[in-house]
Amino acid sequence: MFDPASLRFDGHGLIPAIAQDADNGEVLMLAWMNEESIVRTLRSGRATYWSRSRQAFWTKGESSGHVQELVELRLDCDRDCLLLLVRQTGPACHTNRRSCFYTAVRDGTETEIMAPAL
């Protein structure tokens, strides 16, 4: 059985979690989880992170409706990072863009490569 306690959490009890679109492979965001948020995510099938700024559980989309349905949870070789394959409803980013990684460095300059959804 998978035991979330067997993962390697940092000094704050957190582990980084990458959310990736299960359908097209787009990297949507990185957020943080603690042990209990992993349990909640697996139990509910909805990505549930730990908000470091609010120091509270954060079920993605609970206010915006932009939920992330968990397709598969993966862990890395060092057991200190998670990869969540998800079905993302609406934009993942709070700026209303599909992905949080909408800024590219091109020719040494920050370039916006993704517009907010209308």
Add this chain to the structure above:
Amino acid sequence: MFDPASLRFDGHGLIPAIAQDADNGEVLMLAWMNEESIVRTLRSGRATYWSRSRQAFWTKGESSGHVQELVELRLDCDRDCLLLLVRQTGPACHTNRRSCFYTAVRDGTETEIMAPAL
């Protein structure tokens, strides 16, 4: 101009960096960078991380030959995470697998979904 010092580093001066295969979108690994490793990566075109265990710069592939050629550097909305699109030579993982995320949680059990390269 893009200034790496404008990023938000953690208390150890580090920022998580996701390496993604530029061609097929596979998430290969997550590692950490400090300001100088970002400068070196952009200057050399080779992904260069900061090894927390060795407390040293770590040019990916310098001993194994499994280098990561930088295709594009992206940053997220909070400026506290990087996404590196790379061309990966050979396996990214030290276990000789293509990606470090070779373990999936399926039916509550850890399942290996990727074999090491021969």
